[in-house]
Amino acid sequence: MQTFFFVAFPYIALILAVGVGLYRYFARRFTYSSLSSELVEKKYLFWGSVSWHYGITLILLAHLLVALLPAPSRLVLGNHTRLVVLELTGIGLGLYCLFGIVALIARRLPNKSAARSVTSPMDWILLLALGYQAFSGVGIAMFERWGAAWYLNTAVPWLWSLAILHPNAATVTGLPFFIQTHFINGFLVILLFPFTRLVHVVSLPLEYLWRPYQVVIWNRDPRRKQLPCPCQASAVPASAPPPLEPTDEKRRRSLTRIGILVGGISAAIVGIPSLAFLLGLRKAPREWRPLGAVDSFPVGQTVEVSFADASPLPWAGVTAKTAAWLRRDGPAQFTAFSINCTHLGCPVRWLPTANLFMCPCHGGVFYKDGTVASGPPPKPLVTYPVRLNKGIVEILTSPVPITTV
Ligand code: FES
Secondary structure, X not given: OHHHHHHHHHHHHHHHHHHHHHHHHHXXXXXXXXXXXXXXOOHHHXXXXXXXXXXXXXXXXXXXXXXXXXXXXXXXXXOXXXXXXXXXXXXXXXXXXXXXXXXXXXXXXXXXXXXXXXXXXXXXXXXXXXXXXXXXXXXXXXHOOOHHHHHHHOHHHHHHHHHOOOOOOOXXXXXXXXXXXXXXXXXXXXXXXXXXXXXXHHHXXXXXXXXXXXXXXXXXXXXXXXXXXXXXXXXXOOOOOOOOOHHHXXXXXXXXXXXXXXXXXXXXXXXXXXXXXXXXXXXXXXXXXXXXXXXXXXXXXXXXXXXXXXXXXXXXXXXXXXXXXXXXXEOOEEEEEEOEOOOOOOEOEEEOOOOEEEOOOOOOEEOOOXXXXXXXXXXXXXXXXXXXXXXXXXXXXXXXXXXXX
């Protein structure tokens, strides 16, 4: 089930978003709009829309920046004061967003509300999905603190593994259920993108954020016959649209074909490798990496070792490096523990005086053998296979730092 939600579902959502999105763009370009309901109600729309758009834009930007630039983000978040400031800013923005989406939902709720009469079932589904995303995001920020730090060690490796078509959900499948629903619902929103008014995000109406408000006025010529009010449009038979010119008809057919072709190619680019992975035709690479000469590790000591990830991206920089805790138990016996806590992935520290691993994020404590001593971690620290090869200690690594080996 988890393979479906964290491997197949993200690809299904992306394929539909790209494929159907392109088709709709080429075949029904005039529907790429948020279908503003400002004309029927604007007081609550103002409060909801402004709060939602400012809040969600900044939050998405922060999520994206950390995912795209993990190394600089790690440096920024490594300082406690900065981490606290960013966490508080995130919670503030999350609450701002939540207020916005609640206002947007509330204005459509009353039976007699004009906004409700122009709300389609897909609008309701989208509003509920966005509402849940804002609600769960605020809940996570408030009850699973230091999210900015553990997001780097859990969601970011998973998202990168999806991006390079070597999906590995090991870093997220062990997270609390509430956090998992936030990720899954995020991809549900992506899936809904081409079927709803959400398509307006790609038209990037950035100037909406600072432009002065619009004044919309009726421009009626009193000498002409009174036009029906748009809100009664359904009660008045609309006059038939003028027939399309043959050239218009041809252009529309061509655009539809282009849409289907581009959408199909995009879907194939993402879909075929993903299907191959799901059918087991593509395996995540596992590599033995050298850690150092056997004699450089004193017996009985636990030290931090760093090594290159199994499939570093050309532009990965220092993020291609990962780390582990290595203990020499005997002359030829070594144990390597993942550095990531099994709760939310924060890096654990070894305290030699206490013989314990400590997680600074939520106080998780592990015994010397990696089993849980106390705190929220649900399972022991993950261990890596280790071998000796011509006097060199080697570790078996996989594309992401946390594995289930
Ligand atoms: S990440 Fe929460 S206790 Fe380690």
